[in-house]
Amino acid sequence: MSDQPRQPRSPRKPGKPYRRPQKDPVRMLAFEALRAVDERDAYANLVLPPLLRKAREKGDFDTRDAALATELVYGTLRWQGTYDAIIAACVDRPLREVDPPVLDVLSLGAHQLLGTRIPTHAAVSASVELARVVLGDGRAKFVNAVLRKIAQDDLDAWLEKVAPPYDEDPEDHLAVVHSHPRWVVSALWDSLGGGRAGIEDLLAADNERPEVTLVARPGRATAEELLREDAAVPGRWSPYAVRLAEGGEPGAVEAVRENRAGVQDEGSQLVALALANAPLDGPDEKWLDGCAGPGGKAALLAALAAERGALLLASEKQPHRAGLVAKALDGNPGPYQVIAADGTRPPWRPGSFDRVLMDVPCTGLGALRRRPEARWRRRPDDLDGFAPLQRSLLHTALDSVRVGGVVGYATCSPHLAETRAVVDDVLKQRPEAELVDARPLLAGVPELGEGPDVQLWPHLHGTDAMYLALIRRTG
Numbered sequence: 402m403s404d405q406p407r408q409p410r411s412p413r414k415p416g417k418p419y420r421r422p423q424k425d426p427v428r429m430l431a432f433e434a435l436r437a438v439d440e441r442d443a444y445a446n447l448v449l450p451p452l453l454r455k456a457r458e459k460g461d462f463d464t465r466d467a468a469l470a471t472e473l474v475y476g477t478l479r480w481q482g483t484y485d486a487i488i489a490a491c492v493d494r495p496l497r498e499v500d501p502p503v504l505d506v507l508s509l510g511a512h513q514l515l516g517t518r519i520p521t522h523a524a525v526s527a528s529v530e531l532a533r534v535v536l537g538d539g540r541a542k543f544v545n546a547v548l549r550k551i552a553q554d555d556l557d558a559w560l561e562k563v564a565p566p567y568d569e570d571p572e573d574h575l576a577v578v579h580s581h582p583r584w585v586v587s588a589l590w591d592s593l594g595g596g597r598a599g600i601e602d603l604l605a606a607d608n609e610r611p612e613v614t615l616v617a618r619p620g621r622a623t624a625e626e627l628l629r630e631d632a633a634v635p636g637r638w639s640p641y642a643v644r645l646a647e648g649g650e651p652g653a654v655e656a657v658r659e660n661r662a663g664v665q666d667e668g669s670q671l672v673a674l675a676l677a678n679a680p681l682d683g684p685d686e687k688w689l690d691g692c693a694g695p696g697g698k699a700a701l702l703a704a705l706a707a708e709r710g711a712l713l714l715a716s717e718k719q720p721h722r723a724g725l726v727a728k729a730l731d732g733n734p735g736p737y738q739v740i741a742a743d744g745t746r747p748p749w750r751p752g753s754f755d756r757v758l759m760d761v762p763c764t765g766l767g768a769l770r771r772r773p774e775a776r777w778r779r780r781p782d783d784l785d786g787f788a789p790l791q792r793s794l795l796h797t798a799l800d801s802v803r804v805g806g807v808v809g810y811a812t813c814s815p816h817l818a819e820t821r822a823v824v825d826d827v828l829k830q831r832p833e834a835e836l837v838d839a840r841p842l843l844a845g846v847p848e849l850g851e852g853p854d855v856q857l858w859p860h861l862h863g864t865d866a867m868y869l870a871l872i873r874r875t876g
Contacts, residue, residue, distance in 0.1 A: 426461040428509065428531045431473040435505045438478065438774050445474055445774060477505075477512045479608045479773040482580040483556075484511040486563040491550040503540055506532045510548045515556040525552060571597070579604035584781050585766060592815040592856070599860075606860035611770040613645040614667050615654065616697075618704040620734055621661035630654055637863055638846050639670040641701070660732050665697040666771075668857045668864030672811045673701045675842040675855070676758050679871055682805030688713045689754040689801055691744045691794065692761055694722030696729030699739075702758065707735020714749070716742045745793045752803045759798040761791045761823075763814040767866030770859055784818045791819060795827045799834050799874060807837065808872045815856055815866040824854065824870045833876040839869050 430452050437443040449471065456462040462470070477484070488507050489496050496504065510528030513519045519527075525548045532541035554562075564577035572590070576583040581604055590600045614636060617624045627633055627643040630653075636642020642665075645651065656662035688706050693699040693715035703713040715730065715737065717723040723741040730737055742748050744759070764783055765775050791812075798808040812819050828834055838853040848861050854870040 423530055424534055425527055425531060426456060427466050427470045428473065428527055429534070430456055430462075430470045431477070431509060432502075432505060432531060432535060434470075434474045435477060435509070436502065439501055439505065442778065444772055445478060446771060449474055472517065473509055473512060475610065475773060476516050477508045478777075480512060480516060480580045481508060481773075481777060482582065483560070483577060484508045484515070484580075486577050487511060487515070487551060487559045488547065490559075490563055491547045500540075503532075503536060503544065506536065506544055507547055510544065511551055514548065514552050515559065521552050525549060567597070575600065575604060580608065581769075581776055582779075585776055585779070588766070588816050588818075592817050592820070593858070602860040603858060606858075607769040607776075608773075609770060609859075610647075611666075611859075612647075612863070613649055613651055613664060614670075615643045615645065615651060615657065615662050616665040616670050616701055617641045617643065617656070617662050618700060618733075620704055620708055621732070622656040626656060627654065627662060636667050636670075638843065639667050639674060641674075642667045642670055660729070663697060663700060663729065665701065666768075666865045666867075668767075668862065668867035669697055669813075670701060671843055671846065671857065671864070672760070672809065672867055672869045673698045673705070673758070675839050675869055675871065676756055676807065676809035677702060677705045678842050679756070679807040679809075679837060679839075679873075681755055681807060683755070683803070685709060685755050686711050687754045688756045689749075689758070689798075690715045691747075691757060691759045691798055691801070693717045693726045693739070694719060696726035698758060698760060699726050700729040700733070703730050703733045703735065703737045706737070707733060710735070711755075712736040712738070714754070715739045716744060716747070718743050744797050745790070747797055747801060749801065751800045754801050755803060755806045756809075757798045757802045757806070758809045758811065759794050760809075760811040760813070761787075761794045761819075763787055763791070763812040763819045764816060765813055767813040767815050767857075767868070771865070784816065787819060788823070791823045792827055795823060796831075799827070799831055799872065802874050804833075804874050804876060806874055808834075808874070810870045810872065812868045813865055815858070815868060820856070820868040820870070821854065824872070828872070834872050834874050837871040837873050839871045842871070 434448050434452055437448045438445055453467050513524035528548055529541050529545045532544040560578055565573050567574040572583050572586050575586045593599055593603055615627055617627050624641055624643050632646035632649040634644050636644055651657050651664050688711055690699040690702055694717040699715040706713045715726050717726050720741045723739055727739040764779050769776050795810050802808050836853045839855045840849045840852045849855050857864045857867045
């Protein structure tokens with residue numbers, strides 16, 4: 402190995418000393434997370450925690466650093482569409498010709514300039530320094546030039562420039578202003594109905610940081626116990642829900658560490674509770690969760706079943722997800738079983754269960770608060786891929802429930818093609834089944850529509866946009 406010092410990658414002016422780029426651990430981590438989301442189709446909520454844990458173990462991070470890194474990652478992903486429109490107005494080439502790592506650095510910089518309180522000079526200099534470290538001096542100059550253009554206006558001024566007027570193209574205006582793909586705006590608007598105010602409120606809610614909501618698993622923990630935690634407040638609708646104020650850490654809660662409680666959106670809790678409380682004709686001994694991964698609803702259902710002496714069978718097609726279900730149910734006091742099985746070819750006999758939940762695979766458009774990258778990853782033709790599976794699983798659910806029993810069909814998507822269209826199509830072929838009004842089973846929850854099915858909304862209920870249809874087999 403040569404003893405000569407490494408030369409800088411870009412030439413420097415005579416007499417100007419070379420300065421080695423300084424690594425900023427917070428922005429380096431944010432950049433690493435964004436690259437994982439882009440390159441590996443990873444989800445930020447899965448990528449970020451181990452990166453933060455590793456940084457803490459190395460001593461690079463404190464609580465404020467972790468909070469800033471989290472905001473940079475999620476904020477950049479939420480507002481990616483808006484920032485792309487602004488960046489496109491500041492470069493002399495189509496965005497598709499800008500290297501993805503460069504675009505990630507620019508988006509991080511844009512978020513610091515337009516979406517945080519970080520001073521302009523600090524946002525630009527930190528982003529340029531990050532570019533020097535991860536991209537090199539040449540492309541750092543490009544980043545510097547673009548960000549200085551962006552810094553000339555605030556977000557409102559930029560939106561005036563890059564968003565088409567609402568009167569000319571309402572959907573495209575909302576897509577740019579609220580950072581959603583146009584097709585998602587159109588689909589959500591169709592599902593929600595109503596005028597401009599409602600869809601603007603919904604899109605704005607999708608861009609808000611969601612609260613962390615805990616569930617006290619019945620018979621093992623209580624909401625009162627969880628409310629003794631710092632920064633804990635009662636849930637809005639579920640008797641088992643407790644919300645953690647900003648900064649609350651679920652892993653610090655003893656009941657969560659002991660698996661007596663878990664993290665679960667209140668909408669998900671309401672779906673499980675509605676199915677569990679639906680009136681039955683006949684016995685109430687065997688329950689099925691037919692798409693149980695990763696286990697949140699199954700854990701709540703198992704606890705509720707245990708209080709009645711009923712057995713829950715939790716089935717999940719993917720073995721690794723079935724493992725997550727088993728972990729979630731570990732310690733449940735009542736009888737349960739977890740299996741890895743394909744719900745479209747079930748190993749159980751028809752008519753075996755009194756209650757069946759099918760929370761089917763879907764586009765996930767109802768959880769964009771938690772997985773903001775999903776809005777950019779999904780495509781309209783994904784609906785065609787899910788449609789046959791969703792219908793097949795609902796048929797399986799109706800085959801699996803006994804006469805007099807109840808099926809809950811659920812999705813974490815409000816898209817009409819994944820909700821009412823599926824239920825209507827299947828019921829046309831199943832004269833022995835009928836819809837049950839689900840609204841009375843969500844006691845106290847307002848604005849549930851005309852029924853008999855239920856659609857929850859982030860802006861109206863503070864939950865993910867969960868859909869539920871309850872169906873009784875009558876013959």
